Amino acid sequence: MPHVKLDPIDRKILAELQADGRMTNVELSRRVGISAPPCLRRVRTLEETGFIQGYHARVNARELGFEVTVFAMVSLRSQAEADLVAFEERARAWPLVRECHMLNGEIDFILKCVAPDLSSFQSFLTGELTAAPNVASVKTSLVIRCAKNEPGVPFDVLEARAAQAE
Amino acid sequence: MPHVKLDPIDRKILAELQADGRMTNVELSRRVGISAPPCLRRVRTLEETGFIQGYHARVNARELGFEVTVFAMVSLRSQAEADLVAFEERARAWPLVRECHMLNGEIDFILKCVAPDLSSFQSFLTGELTAAPNVASVKTSLVIRCAKNEPGVPFDVLEARAAQAE
DNA sequence: GACGCAAGGCAATAATATTGCGCGAGCGCG
DNA sequence: CGCGCTCGCGCAATATTATTGCCTTGCGTC
Numbered sequence: 001m002p003h004v005k006l007d008p009i010d011r012k013i014l015a016e017l018q019a020d021g022r023m024t025n026v027e028l029s030r031r032v033g034i035s036a037p038p039c040l041r042r043v044r045t046l047e048e049t050g051f052i053q054g055y056h057a058r059v060n061a062r063e064l065g066f067e068v069t070v071f072a073m074v075s076l077r078s079q080a081e082a083d084l085v086a087f088e089e090r091a092r093a094w095p096l097v098r099e100c101h102m103l104n105g106e107i108d109f110i111l112k113c114v115a116p117d118l119s120s121f122q123s124f125l126t127g128e129l130t131a132a133p134n135v136a137s138v139k140t141s142l143v144i145r146c147a148k149n150e151p152g153v154p155f156d157v158l159e160a161r162a163a164q165a166e
Numbered sequence: 167m168p169h170v171k172l173d174p175i176d177r178k179i180l181a182e183l184q185a186d187g188r189m190t191n192v193e194l195s196r197r198v199g200i201s202a203p204p205c206l207r208r209v210r211t212l213e214e215t216g217f218i219q220g221y222h223a224r225v226n227a228r229e230l231g232f233e234v235t236v237f238a239m240v241s242l243r244s245q246a247e248a249d250l251v252a253f254e255e256r257a258r259a260w261p262l263v264r265e266c267h268m269l270n271g272e273i274d275f276i277l278k279c280v281a282p283d284l285s286s287f288q289s290f291l292t293g294e295l296t297a298a299p300n301v302a303s304v305k306t307s308l309v310i311r312c313a314k315n316e317p318g319v320p321f322d323v324l325e326a327r328a329a330q331a332e
Numbered sequence: 333g334a335c336g337c338a339a340g341g342c343a344a345t346a347a348t349a350t351t352g353c354g355c356g357a358g359c360g361c362g
Numbered sequence: 363c364g365c366g367c368t369c370g371c372g373c374a375a376t377a378t379t380a381t382t383g384c385c386t387t388g389c390g391t392c
Contacts, residue, residue: 145268
């Protein structure tokens, strides 16, 4: 059931919309080489089947006053499934936490956080995160600068693999 | 120059477009409470001033065959600026690396990587990353599961601060 | 070769984006 | 106070785009 086969046109559509989510359907159809109506039908299908999960504007966090990005490495006391889930739910409820990934190894979770400034992050850290139940230790690293930020999928790698599959 | 003042309508526009980047301008104007033409003019201004940096479709990496996400913590031998920049440029060129952040503390960089499977990640790890000049050590953590992934800005926090500023 | 499906294109229509223009509110100054 | 300026809104007209219906084509099967 997983991995319904996509043809090269579908992959091109995904690549184009990942790069520019507001491209008009006319422009998109031109780029992928078919006319507008079937192109739109493909896009709708990709949305319905979950290949496209949504569209978002990327906003400039710094300009909006979120000067600080921090990665927090969290270790828990108990790794029982119920405790892991409890922590995940807590993480989802914290607005400053934008991502929460469960990891293997020493560290149980890595959180990507944003905050207006260092002091508001620190009050979150001491008042909420380290104070949360079952949290054993938290190590934080401040982001000095961001050299690359391209969430999504490397479509060039995908195409290379698709060519292989021939 | 930074931090031009945005009014509540602008912030609402940003919040709505962050949540749904393909919303039509008429729907957006309805939600923020003004008519379509001035709403579109505001959006254009937000784009030109860099508050909106782009629009992107969020695609399902797993469905596309990228089963593996890994965080790699990289330490360099030299932290001279030229060497940091050299590493950043290398990171930008690796397709599997989707994010590269420079950190304070022990670890110099954290990379967020995706790969079709573990073996292709490991070949990247041993063949490219640890083999790169100036790389002293790399510690990797496999993502078991993702509990939260909402890149962007918490607009509820932003509104709370804006209310404070009154 | 006939049938049926899947996918595309064309043409018409509906919806949306975009532009031009006039209006009224807020503001600084005489 | 009142003039005149500016800014941002809304309305109306137009251009562009999205969407639908329908026909055609290619292809695999029987």
